Amino acid sequence: MVAGSGPLLPAVAAYLKNKGADVVLIAEQAPFSRLLKFGLGLISLPGKIFQAIGLQRQLVGVPYIKSCRPIAAHGEEKLTGVTLRQGEKIWHVDCDYLACGFHLVPNTELPEMLGCAIENGVVKVDHYQQTSQSGIFCAGESTGIGGLELSLAEGRIAGFAAAGNQDAAINIFAERDKHKRFARMLNETFALRDELKLLPDDGTIVCRCEDVTFARLKNQRSWRDAKLQTRCGMGPCQGRICGPATEFLLGWGMDSVRPPVFAARVESLTNPE
Template structure:
């Protein structure tokens, strides 16, 4: 029996090791050249980084995962398929099983398939960025993008940076940029002390997380990074690239306080407003979605037989929660693939940790909510959908004058979400701007696929088969 694990971040690695430890053959399918995901992103070996651990915390955990993967690969229990970009997973009834369809290499041109008896989805999450005037200027990057450039490319996105938005990612990004030599002119966070005070009891139950936050706060002080809580970016300025940002304080209702605007010169703005789960593969398989994430039971099973999900795809909760969910999912999949009923007592400690981590994640999600009235800052000519160049005025017109009542109607009337990213960048903005309830996108494919690949799907794709 064999298991295909899609994604080699914390959840995928933990799941692959747990299953392989119990004798299951695993194909670890990942789009990156090296395992680790965004959290443990590594520079290419050719760069010869002398101290990559300086860009990470929880380095010992990464070493354990890395070494465990290497042992299983050497023993033939795990096959790591790097640079395999999964675009669809096909469920077969006769014979039962799954076919994982992928595109190979950095150019994503050559197709390949992987056959498996079961699938474990650990596809992680992606950043949510809400638009503001000037957000399309060169030099404006996502917070995760800035971190990826630093971790994966060992380069700074600029010399003078402002880090802004909301979410727990902002502090490590600001610290990482400052430690690498950038002048971080400000960390602009829309959450404030009162937001944290409302969840003080939950946070107090996680002293390790508090210590981690305190270490980042100390690093910000050490690097003299100004922290602006309860502030937001109003506009980015520049001609050929960003030259400055205007930030302002927020009132208790989440609106900009008049007279508090200040202009900060910079050549880089790293901005983010939280994360969203990657659910495309799960949705295409018919898995139930609850809220933004894939619904799972106590064993991390979806409602589709033979499909497990773990990590950020089930809801954003951080690396520790992803590791725990991956471990439980891998153990469950291993037992059931062998025809055995898993014994939940064998992972009781992990289940307890998962419950606490989910409670912490829920509190973090409540604290780091984007400003309630962010859409009021958009000019009519501010682009909302970058792929199709749809301005805010077109979206507003679709609702106010053309009668659109949901995101799909707005999409049909304006083309917002019809471009290359298929709404992954703009869906949250369109929902917020129109007041529509966020709904599942139900995209048929997890990434853009060349028509030629679709036309000859199943005919000449290399079949990597199950692990031998």
């Protein structure tokens, strides 16, 4: 089962299916009305329509259920099934694997460590992709999630601007603006519904690295307090998973980034192939 929210759910489902998985369904939390508006908005972006059609072809026979979210996963040693909710309807589906992700969160750790300003969760940049730090440019998902074409356009602008060729950069502004529309559509369509804040119960593990349950977090005052009192966010992922979750569930903001920003295996550094 693939569940959560965002354009990557069908992409992941298609990937799994191509690898031989029997995908029982895709559960998308966004409502039908928003998805319909999103689909109509794609008319001005033919490239995206072709991508969507390509995915749909690969997913023939896989139900795509809107306004639907997983509310419990079952099994002891291994997953055996998932309980789903759509409005007032609650039902159980057998499955042995659940891929669950609620939309996308930009990685801003490196720019944050370089002192670049962050606004609304993304790196703040000007028209030339220049950050608040002189001489540091940023492009791609760190400046907002918008897909491949937007990242490429931003990267070219940043490259030209960094090399002092502002005129060449300006020539790509229109292309970037077109793809930025897609980014706005993504954010509107897949914005998380407030009901999702009711998903965790006291026993739900929010910080998987340190096994911290929601019960231990809900009475903390801030991310810092939670770290001090419960070790939330202090395991190998350093809050990359539970940080955005607590931000959504409890309204906290992570207050610092420390190196290394990602745990990396020595093997990856010595043998990148």
